[in-house]
Structures are given as structure tokens and as C-alpha cells.
Amino acid sequence: MSKDENQNLPMLPIRNAAKILDISVHTLRMYEREGLIIPFKKESSHRLYSYSDIERLKCIRRAINESKISIAGIKTIYSMIPCYEIINCSQTERDNCKAFQEHEQPCWTYNHKNNPCHKRECRSCEVYNNYSECGKIKDLIKNVLSQN
Amino acid sequence: MSKDENQNLPMLPIRNAAKILDISVHTLRMYEREGLIIPFKKESSHRLYSYSDIERLKCIRRAINESKISIAGIKTIYSMIPCYEIINCSQTERDNCKAFQEHEQPCWTYNHKNNPCHKRECRSCEVYNNYSECGKIKDLIKNVLSQN
DNA sequence: GAGAATTGATATTTATAAATGTCAATTTTT
DNA sequence: AAAAATTGACATTTATAAATATCAATTCTC
Numbered sequence: 566m567s568k569d570e571n572q573n574l575p576m577l578p579i580r581n582a583a584k585i586l587d588i589s590v591h592t593l594r595m596y597e598r599e600g601l602i603i604p605f606k607k608e609s610s611h612r613l614y615s616y617s618d619i620e621r622l623k624c625i626r627r628a629i630n631e632s633k634i635s636i637a638g639i640k641t642i643y644s645m646i647p648c649y650e651i652i653n654c655s656q657t658e659r660d661n662c663k664a665f666q667e668h669e670q671p672c673w674t675y676n677h678k679n680n681p682c683h684k685r686e687c688r689s690c691e692v693y694n695n696y697s698e699c700g701k702i703k704d705l706i707k708n709v710l711s712q713n
Numbered sequence: 714m715s716k717d718e719n720q721n722l723p724m725l726p727i728r729n730a731a732k733i734l735d736i737s738v739h740t741l742r743m744y745e746r747e748g749l750i751i752p753f754k755k756e757s758s759h760r761l762y763s764y765s766d767i768e769r770l771k772c773i774r775r776a777i778n779e780s781k782i783s784i785a786g787i788k789t790i791y792s793m794i795p796c797y798e799i800i801n802c803s804q805t806e807r808d809n810c811k812a813f814q815e816h817e818q819p820c821w822t823y824n825h826k827n828n829p830c831h832k833r834e835c836r837s838c839e840v841y842n843n844y845s846e847c848g849k850i851k852d853l854i855k856n857v858l859s860q861n
Numbered sequence: 862g863a864g865a866a867t868t869g870a871t872a873t874t875t876a877t878a879a880a881t882g883t884c885a886a887t888t889t890t891t
Numbered sequence: 892a893a894a895a896a897t898t899g900a901c902a903t904t905t906a907t908a909a910a911t912a913t914c915a916a917t918t919c920t921c
Contacts, residue, residue: 579897589881590897609888611897632817633908635878638786645793645851650858668851669780703793703816706854710798727867737911738867757918759867781878783908 573689575605575613582614586622593622599636600674601625601643603688621697628699642699643671648692650709652681721837723753723761730762734770741770747784748822749773749791751836769845776847790847791819796840798857800829 583590596602597612602622604612614622628634634642649658649665658680659665664672673687687693696702731738744750745760750770752760762770776782782790797806797813806828807813812820821835835841844850 591882592880594899595880607889609897610899611888629879632789633783633785634789635781635783635786635908637781637878638783638789641780641782641786641847642790642793645790645847645854647854647858649855665855668848699789699793700816706793706795707797707813709858710795739912740910742869743909755919757867758869759918777909783878785908 572617573615575615577614577616577619579604579612579614582619582622585619586626588626596622596625596636599640600671601636601639603673603693605688617694624697632699634699637669639699640670641668642702643696644668645706646672646692646696646702647706647709648672648682651692652685654681720765721763723763725762725764725767727752727760727762730767730770733767734774736774744770744773744784747788748819749784749787751821751841753836765842772845780847782847787847788818789816790850791844792816793854794820794840794844794850795854795857796820796830799840800833802829 577585579590579593583593586593593602593604593612597604602618602625604614604618606612625639628639629636644664644667648654649662654662654665662680663675664670664682671693672682673690673693677683677685682690696705725733727738727741731741734741741750741752741760741762745752750766750773752762752766754760773787776787777784792812792815796802797810802810802813810828811823812818819841820830821838821841825831825833830838844853
């Protein structure tokens, strides 16, 4: 098994994840309620976190504690990711997609009827996975702009 | 004189601007120190605000009070504006520009040596003027992406 | 040139977002 | 089947960003 695959395996119950991050389990559930993170869930309701989830959460913590960006700010920044270019949505699909139109929530917090994300699992989507730092989002915009 | 020209005239001393916005003069100076707004200054050091400055500030207030985005978050969001496409910077100019590389400050808070902004007055630049709402920034990204 | 307003710098207050606590019900583990 | 952990809902605490206050020096207005 490659290292990357290992990174994405659901390994840690919430208590262990919280301990690694030095926060409470309540905080982890709050981040999930806010749409900042999508932990794996067993058939039951119990959460499991991968090691790349941990990295993602460390980044969120830096944004909050060091960069002083509020959770609402992080959500708005996530909403700027041009998912529609990554997924290659048609114009009709864009017109019917709240993630395309609004700017308060990350795309992965919306329902995905009648658009290409219907088939996708947000947790394993590259839109969700590749841009957890705001620097990466700015770089993505630069890159997509220069590609066209 | 057209209405638009009138909108951009430096009219209001800080006290009047503060009264219209129902905030203190200190808060207005803080927003300026943070780089959210660039008021007009006479040869002296006294500030003057235009009516479009007032609109800009109302929008900032909504972001803070209603959308709950912190000032640091607003600055980061402003830093996402693809100014380099609007100004049409060359690759060399981009490579030498902090506004292109970093993502903490709006472009108009940096010094502009050796790049096209050297000649420009940020206060009257379209990058500064046209995207004071985060919704507009997302729309700009969409539009620039579809233009290319 | 006198009175009013602004400036910048430092200190203080306030509002509230973020984090934590409590607890009964449910699920998991051994 | 008992012990340990998690869940969600609601309440409380805490940390601090945002806003305001103070003040001496400077600038503007009439």
C-alpha cells in the first residue's frame, strides 16, 4: 500500500484526533457542522479521521489562530475555489448550481442534484482535497487563468 | 458634472463620514491602517471621504457585522482578486510582485516598484474600486476564467 | 490668531466568536 | 452484558478582535 493511500485511510476516532490537535472533541464536531471538514463515518454515526484530515485540520487551526481568519471567513474563502472549472461543468449545470452562484459556503456543503458532483463523493473529490490552504486557492486561480 | 464623478469627489471629513456610518472616527482610521480603505488626503494629513467610499465602507461593515468575516479574512479575500489579469502584468512583473505571490494583504497595500501599478493611483484603480463585495470577487474570477 | 477639528499613539472597554462543559441516550468494544 | 466511548442538544466559559476612550501635538477654519 502506498503512503498516499495510507494517508487517506479512516484511522482515528474523534478522541484521538482531538488529542493530536490538542483541541476538544466538541471543536471537531463544530468544524464539521460549519462544513470545514468531512470526516469518514461508519455505517453507524461514529466519525473516523485520516492523517490527511489531521493535516487539513492543522491548516484550519493556523488560519484561525495565527492568521486570525474567522470560520465564516474560511468558508467564504473556500467558496471561491473555481470547482466548476475543475469539474468542467456545463453552462446549464453552472446555472443550476448554488455552489457556482453563492459565496458563503464551500461547494461541498451543498446538495448536488442535476450536476456532475452527483456521482462524486465530496470527501474524496479533488476540489475538497487539494485546496485547504488559502495560498493554494490563490495559486489554483492563477493556474486555471493561465491554462485557458 | 456626471453623477459618477460626484460620487468620487472627496467631500466628507472623517467626523461626518463616521456619523453617516454610525461608527467612531477611530474605527475609520483602523480600517485604513488595515488597508481596507484608502481615503483621499489633502496636502495636509487630513482625510476626506467620497460617497463611494461610504458605500465601500457600508459593505465592509456588512461583511464584519452580518457575515461575521474578520478583518484578517476580508484582507485575505481581497488578496484573491486577480489584479495581474486586470492590469495585464507580464510574467516578469508577476514574478517581482508581492501582490501576485502573497495572500495576506490586498494588492493596494504593497509598494509598486518595477510594475505597471507604479504609474497608477490605487485609490482610483479599477482593482481597488470594483470589487469591494466578496460576491463581486467571485464573479470576477468566473468572468476572467470564461474570457480566456 | 482664537476656537474647532484632526492626527497618531497608547490604553481600555466591549461584544461575541470560538471553545469547552454537562448529560441523557445510543453505540461500540471486549 | 458490562464498561468505555461517542453522539447530539443545550448551556456556559473564555479568549480576543473590534471598537472606543484619552490626550498632547498639529492643522484647519473663520
